Amino acid sequence: MNAGRKTSFAGKSRGGAGVPVRGDRRAAGVRLGVLEGWIGFHLRMAQGASFRAFAGCSGRRQLKPGRFAALLLIKHNPGITQSALGRAMARDKSSVTPLLQDLQRLGYVTREQSQSDRRNVHLTLTPAGRQALGVLLAHAKRHERRLEEIVGRRKTLLIGLLREIADMGM
Amino acid sequence: MNAGRKTSFAGKSRGGAGVPVRGDRRAAGVRLGVLEGWIGFHLRMAQGASFRAFAGCSGRRQLKPGRFAALLLIKHNPGITQSALGRAMARDKSSVTPLLQDLQRLGYVTREQSQSDRRNVHLTLTPAGRQALGVLLAHAKRHERRLEEIVGRRKTLLIGLLREIADMGM
DNA sequence: TATTGTTATACTCTATAACTATA
């Protein structure tokens, strides 16, 4: 059906008289419709772009943002338990376990059973972990600087909003 | 080593004299350190929360945000090609293919080979797709309303910032 | 040569459920 399709979309009509359109690379004149005004959608897109840019910054085979955040949280909260770490990152404990096994295998963290409550495992950075984190921080700061260039003085406001959204499920 | 560990973190000291602390559920007094001021981190957390809330809204076994966005984009751009859809969603074409096979299997979209350029496949919603989208929109609007309640009049500003970030890799 | 779309494949992230041990 609709054999002689002319496509309401994909014709050569975009950009008027064949003029290349700036901003062509992604949207290519695609209409977003209701998505245009949807926070959830733009959140997804922005996070994806930030993630890809971070991966690019840290030169391929580096640690992913998740590992990186975990290292940083352990650094700032030495002795934190796995569960507390999971809560801080909003991840289930079963997601935290393999992550830490990884970091331990790399020699970046130590895990010690608590004496007062032997169910707990306390996490601390090793010297190697500290050093690796230092290198990673250089990459991450570069990435963060790019983001800051984009948002400028609206950074505080943006972070405030993002934190409020992050707390929505609580 | 460090046998008699007292843990600089996990003590009972938080909240002063045993007073329950508001906001305890996630951070539980965890220090974020540099992460505190990092846009990338808060972006990740906010997106995660939004994603989980969306999943909750759409009653478990519903369509995920990705499928939903694809349906919406097809609706607003009838005849769009797979590649263009991929660009609009910032996804590789090889990620788009299975997504559309899924939507076609559900009977929500049709795929027609273009006549003018037989490499292209044009996408359109079926009546069933339209109807399903209507139902989904109800859920999604509920979710979006929650987000709007959080950000209030700062919505336009937030979306503007997110779009700029989403364009960072371009 | 370049582009559209498909396939095969592999990797990451995540959660659920069932389990152990501890409390």
Next chain:
DNA sequence: TATAGTTATAGAGTATAACAATA
């Protein structure tokens, strides 16, 4: 009973590379 952590497992989402058809 409730919590901390592990394991097994499954599912979603994504990308890379090689490929066929087409331009």
